[in-house]
Amino acid sequence: MSRVLNALWLGFFLAAALTAMGRWLLGGDASVFASLVESLFAMARLSVEVMVLLFGTLTLWLGFLRIAEAAGLVALLARLLGPLFRRLMPEVPAGHPALGLITLNFAANALGLDNAATPIGLKAMRELQTLNPSATTASNAQILFLVLNASSLTLLPVTIFMYRAQQGAADPTLVFLPILLATSASTLVGLLSVALVQRLKLWDPVVLAYLIPGALVLAGFMALLAHLSASALSSLSSLLGNLTLFGLIIAFLLFGMARRVKVYECFVEGAREGFDVAKSLLPYLVAMLCAVGVLRASGALDLLLDGIRWAVSLTGWDTRFVDALPTALVKPFSGSAARAMLIETMQSQGVDSFPALVAATVQGSTETTFYVLAVYFGAVGIQRARHAVGCALLAELAGVVAAIGVGYWFFG
Numbered sequence: 001m002s003r004v005l006n007a008l009w010l011g012f013f014l015a016a017a018l019t020a021m022g023r024w025l026l027g028g029d030a031s032v033f034a035s036l037v038e039s040l041f042a043m044a045r046l047s048v049e050v051m052v053l054l055f056g057t058l059t060l061w062l063g064f065l066r067i068a069e070a071a072g073l074v075a076l077l078a079r080l081l082g083p084l085f086r087r088l089m090p091e092v093p094a095g096h097p098a099l100g101l102i103t104l105n106f107a108a109n110a111l112g113l114d115n116a117a118t119p120i121g122l123k124a125m126r127e128l129q130t131l132n133p134s135a136t137t138a139s140n141a142q143i144l145f146l147v148l149n150a151s152s153l154t155l156l157p158v159t160i161f162m163y164r165a166q167q168g169a170a171d172p173t174l175v176f177l178p179i180l181l182a183t184s185a186s187t188l189v190g191l192l193s194v195a196l197v198q199r200l201k202l203w204d205p206v207v208l209a210y211l212i213p214g215a216l217v218l219a220g221f222m223a224l225l226a227h228l229s230a231s232a233l234s235s236l237s238s239l240l241g242n243l244t245l246f247g248l249i250i251a252f253l254l255f256g257m258a259r260r261v262k263v264y265e266c267f268v269e270g271a272r273e274g275f276d277v278a279k280s281l282l283p284y285l286v287a288m289l290c291a292v293g294v295l296r297a298s299g300a301l302d303l304l305l306d307g308i309r310w311a312v313s314l315t316g317w318d319t320r321f322v323d324a325l326p327t328a329l330v331k332p333f334s335g336s337a338a339r340a341m342l343i344e345t346m347q348s349q350g351v352d353s354f355p356a357l358v359a360a361t362v363q364g365s366t367e368t369t370f371y372v373l374a375v376y377f378g379a380v381g382i383q384r385a386r387h388a389v390g391c392a393l394l395a396e397l398a399g400v401v402a403a404i405g406v407g408y409w410f411f412g
Contacts, residue, residue, distance in 0.1 A: 008333055012291035016298035023299060035297040043293035047286040050166055050343065057162040059274035064252045066270025067263050069104065071256040084210045088200060089141040091131055098127035102145060109153055121149060122379050129380040137384040138377060143391070144194050146376055150367045150392035151190035151399070154183045156244060157364035163343060164360060167351040173241025174352070175360045177225070177233065178406040182365035184218055186399030193391040233410045288340035292326075296344055301326065318412075321404045323355035328362045328400045332369040332393065339363070358407035366399040367392075 020036060023029040085092065085099050092098055101124035125142060132139040138146075157179050165172040195202050202211065225233060256263045295301045309322045323345060331338040342363045346356045369392045377385060 008330065008337060009287060009291050012295045015300040016294040019298040019300035019303065032298060036294050039293035039297035040290050043289040044286055046343070046347075047282065047289050050163070050289075051282050051285060053162050053166045055275065057158060059271040061158055062274030063267035063269075063271035064249055066273070067256045067261060067266045068252045069270075070266045071252070071259040071261045073252070073255050081210075083206050087204050087207050088144060088195075091139065092128070092141050093131075096127065096131070098124050098131070098141075101127060105149070106153065109149065118375065121145075121376060125376045125380055129382075132380075135381060138382045138386050138388055140198050142377075142380075142382070143386060143388045144191075144198070146372060146388050147190045147194050147391045147395060148187065149376070150369045150372050151183075151187040151395040153187045154179055154364050156248065158245070160360050160364045161241070161245075163339070163346070164351055167343065167346040169351045171238045173238050173245065175237070175357060175364065176241030176244070177237035178357070178361045178403070178410050179364035181222070181406050182361055182399055182402040185402035186365055186395045189398035190391060190395030193394050194387070197387045197391065237410065284336040285339065288334070288336040289343065292337070292340040292344045296348060318408070320354050320412075321358055321407065323349055324358035324362060324404070324407070327359040328366070328403075331362065331366045332396055333371065335368040335371060338368070354407070354411050357411050358404060361403040361407055362400055365403050366396050369393055369396050 016036065020032045023032045081103055082094060082099055085102065086094055101120060105121040105124055124145065128139065128142045128145060132142065157175070160175060160179065161172040164175070192202075194200070201207065225236075228236065253263055256266065292301075305322055305325070308325060309319045312319045312322060326341040327338050327345065330341055342356075342359050345359045349355045369389070373385060373389060373392065377383075377388075
């Protein structure tokens with residue numbers, strides 16, 4: 001995986017250099033080099049500005065998440081989801097530690113805390129490896145866990161709200177409903193693809209008891225949304241996003257109080273962990289934002305998007321979504337690169353522009369497939385991924401397509 005990231009990062013700078021040389025030698029534009037240097041310093045400064053808010057966001061949410069964990073809320077969710085996971089992962093026995101860790105990982109992902117979810121996911125993968133008869137080949141349970149992780153089930157994309165707030169969005173939670181719908185599509189496709197390959201019995205009464213109510217609620221919700229205007233959709237997304245965000249905080253506190261948890265001490269303990277997680281991200285954010293900055297300043301990114309835009313226009317489709325594609329193109333390889341692309345799109349196009357809103361939806365409904373694959377399987381020595389890559393990439397594609405479609409529905 002490090003080779004992929006090295007090639008991606010180096011490729012950004014080389015593409016920028018070649019494009020700048022072409023603009024100078026062929027177009028006589030010597031000012032391009034001043035733009036490149038200015039972009040480097042501007043993006044380094046932007047990285048620190050983003051990190052200030054990121055420190056606060058991760059510290060805040062990991063603090064509240066620790067309260068939920070100490071109050072037994074995560075264990076309760078594990079018990080509630082246990083019957084479902086026992087059928088989707090029949091080789092994992094009831095009460096196994098992996099089930100609780102998987103639930104906690106999904107909870108962190110659902111809150112949009114992907115960096116916090118990773119260490120939990122690694123623990124879950126190690127527990128699943130204790131049940132794996134092969135030391136180097138992924139088990140069915142490990143593949144399902146990885147694909148569901150790669151499908152990025154995000155119910156509350158806190159970090160996306162944070163990036164939008166940092167860039168000056170009037171309403172950071174405007175993308176709440178679009179992300180919810182797009183991530184539901186990617187997760188559903190990921191689950192169905194794995195179920196098809198592994199021949200899981202999704203028609204099992206217990207599985208249906210979980211899936212059918214959720215599907216009916218989602219279908220009814222979408223039917224309700226279909227009758228609303230674009231402005232009404234935006235208003236509803238804002239209301240539900242803010243209401244869910246604050247309501248979850250109050251629910252964690254009340255649940256902790258009812259279980260006699262020392263909520264303040266728990267919050268501080270979790271917040272300290274959030275601070276440690278956040279401070280490790282700055283070097284990656286500086287590296288990727290600077291690389292993306294010179295790519296834009298050189299004109300290389302514009303050339304790529306113009307080529308895609310021309311190809312899309314030949315089909316007669318609307319081309320406004322093309323400016324959101326950089327986030328989608330790099331997301332399977334690098335989360336830091338995708339974040340950098342998202343922030344750059346917000347800066348160049350406007351935080352509430354159509355491309356920036358679609359890019360935020362893509363960021364919230366897809367995952368870094370190859371990174372997840374390398375880290376999760378590499379941590380337990382898995383060398384043969386079997387059908388994990390194909391199913392994860394299919395879920396990723398479904399998330400991108402759904403994000404674009406939902407973007408036109410809500411903001412078009």
